[in-house]
Amino acid sequence: MAKTNPGRFFEDYRLGEVIRHAVPRTVSGGERALYHALYPARHALHSSDVFARDCGLAAAPLDDWAAFHVVFGKSVPDVSLNAVANLGYAEGRWLKPVWPGDTLRSESEVIGLKQNSNGKTGVVYVRTRGLNQDGDVVMEFCRWVMVRKRDVDAPAPDAVVPDLAPVIPAEDLAIPGGLDFTGYDFTLSGEPHRWADYHVGEVIDHVDGVTVEEAEHMLATRLWQNTAKVHFDATNRADGRRLIYGGHVISMARALSFNGLANAQMVVGLNGGAHANPCFAGATIRAWSEVLGKAETAAPGVGAIRLRLVATSDGSVGRRRGEDGKYLPGVLLDLDYWALMPL
């Protein structure tokens, strides 16, 4: 038993250390096909090599969230195996497209540590980077998790809380090399709405819903080699339910957002996010978005749009928090991200 991975506890992290995560992964058209089977993903740039080439790319890249899940999944055994809660995300940027044939690995730098006042847990802040076979960083994001201590008597480290940007400035977003939306085909993309048609404060109900099944979220979560047992083992919780990986809800909501945001083609920035309530099989996931900001970019015909993406289990639209400031029980996800859209 000594050979199995017990995961790290709070006192096992050192500020500034870089943890190289295991199990590199080569992706192919197989991952792309599975992504389309698991989520109602229809953004044309990720669906069609021809459409992607007409936008200046070499081919259709792997869905941006699929890249995130692969990078994230590798960090789970080292970062969140003993996590009590996934507290937040910040400063997430997609820096290079991931192509079929690429091999991804990931690593995390410990950028903050703060023991909780109860002495039993602490918050670990990491910046996780995904690298391809050339060593290029394809994406990075910060997240912070609450982790149990192995020994409550272990001394608390000096508290360091990183200063994370609440929103990534538009000028810091990485636009994929060659991206050009000046010849964009709005018929093939599925909707006529361009960047200029969206205004800050606008709320979009994405209408469609998907009732989720155990087999589906487990297929997805395994595909990303995320091993957290709470997603797979029905005997793990007292209530016999398997907790759905939060990333499954992200991808489902993002795919549903096609209906109203078909031209928000590429996700390039993750400003923040919260898994507001747990999701279980049988829930019907719906989504709505709010336009939080807009910015121009240096790429031809390409605008950036900042969106709030909210996934719900109750079909509500526009409301996130109750009068007490807490998330309403029907809210599953509250995500703040940047996407690229034709002007």
Place this chain on the structure above:
Amino acid sequence: MAKTNPGRFFEDYRLGEVIRHAVPRTVSGGERALYHALYPARHALHSSDVFARDCGLAAAPLDDWAAFHVVFGKSVPDVSLNAVANLGYAEGRWLKPVWPGDTLRSESEVIGLKQNSNGKTGVVYVRTRGLNQDGDVVMEFCRWVMVRKRDVDAPAPDAVVPDLAPVIPAEDLAIPGGLDFTGYDFTLSGEPHRWADYHVGEVIDHVDGVTVEEAEHMLATRLWQNTAKVHFDATNRADGRRLIYGGHVISMARALSFNGLANAQMVVGLNGGAHANPCFAGATIRAWSEVLGKAETAAPGVGAIRLRLVATSDGSVGRRRGEDGKYLPGVLLDLDYWALMPL
């Protein structure tokens, strides 16, 4: 909410207009592998590159019904989002094989319009074409659907009902370039029965059954980017059931028909078809076939066979309609198609 797609209503269609459907799709070995995971598909020509090459093709093409589903799925948002019923198919032809790496898009021409006497709905006839990245038509088919009117007071168009062939003449079937069954390996294909061994009127019980699950039909239907919400959203119907995409039943029945029709290798014509009764998860799908016709072709060693393929939920064989002429409740599908078989 104004940005989401409400779908077209009956009065939105114009005779002769061509609707270019959105979201082109590049297929790969991933779609092929998923097709084999979703259906018990075993026809050797679609399973093995080597077998396909020995039959004169460049490689194993994507399953013919997978190509149909991709082309069909793209038409759903424009043709059947507000459909009350999918009434029929005719004049379906597979014109070119679809290879891994191909990018498909589709378009539909409105070839008929007829308002129903109740004034609330009308029948829309379309000819849908699937095109590859070179602009070649890889398949086409007609279908007609009953669509709601948005405004019951909208004027009725002049009624035009297209004259569709009840059966595609064998000489109009497209045989894939190079196809040659003179060196066909009946051991590797799985059965010794050749074209000459089948006689018109013969009924074949395919014996095997598959009990279908929610996760499976949703994975399949999403894979084809078919967005009709009735397949995914358990809250959409009063009874809380998700209606299984009719094409899932087609592919399941066709795959089951391997047992007795292992050498009916390629589907090249769709003469007609009806989704006789709805299918829900938990049903055990079985299938039987009847030989409706036979014809020679110009390709070496290649015969054409016209088959009725019937899928059932009750295991019945040989009966389709009751004394009242209506489909029996255990019949799910009644399909009339042409396949190619070694002489």
Place this chain on the structure above:
Amino acid sequence: MAKTNPGRFFEDYRLGEVIRHAVPRTVSGGERALYHALYPARHALHSSDVFARDCGLAAAPLDDWAAFHVVFGKSVPDVSLNAVANLGYAEGRWLKPVWPGDTLRSESEVIGLKQNSNGKTGVVYVRTRGLNQDGDVVMEFCRWVMVRKRDVDAPAPDAVVPDLAPVIPAEDLAIPGGLDFTGYDFTLSGEPHRWADYHVGEVIDHVDGVTVEEAEHMLATRLWQNTAKVHFDATNRADGRRLIYGGHVISMARALSFNGLANAQMVVGLNGGAHANPCFAGATIRAWSEVLGKAETAAPGVGAIRLRLVATSDGSVGRRRGEDGKYLPGVLLDLDYWALMPL
């Protein structure tokens, strides 16, 4: 009905005959992606082309058990369609890696026949070989199954029971050409434990569990084109349950064994195995291993380790049989295999 395959009965087998199995299959990155979605597979050599190249291979091969399932699946219609029980395995060897793009077919030689004393059934012993498009044998294994007689009055054949090795000698294991573990990266592989760290008799609890779903085991079993109806048809058994393909349990247990055996990279020998109890959806599969032996190999940095892999439905560890010598009811699988590991 005469055209469907009734399967072979005991009296249909002749000692020494070689049965060429139908439906060759080309595998691609799609099968690899699906394998990762269906099982929590994380062994780095099968996950990453780069890791595989750093170990001297051309790319990441298809998972060894996926290759087994493809080869095995083809033999089902000819060997086990009328089988009452799958009795055992022996002398299984993986002789060449299977790469994306390879086309596999399989054939079985009848190496033993013995009618049972009840006169109603007999045991058929076969040696099944999987061949690639070049005719190279990529793997082979023996199995023996109890098969019904069609006619209880058919004469019994002379009893021939093959002399099968209880354990494959380490020197008979095939090491993939070029394999070199001298530069092995233990961080990327996920665990620091090398061949020298394991001792005979050591028991490893793999800790994690996966609760299995109907949709998942059917997707997997279809992917390998295994057609045994008991896996798919809920009406086939009186209790309405679908029996899970034993190979699904093998792959699940092997994948779970990553946790503690992350460096047991390649499976090269199958000494024996028993499907101790049937597995049904809803079971939570766990696994433990016992080190049965160790041997050196001629390849640089490569050791062989002989492992017992036990899958359970009750989470028990270390116990397989009761005092009566029979498998305990919570034991699903008892497998004896050789794997390759860095020294």
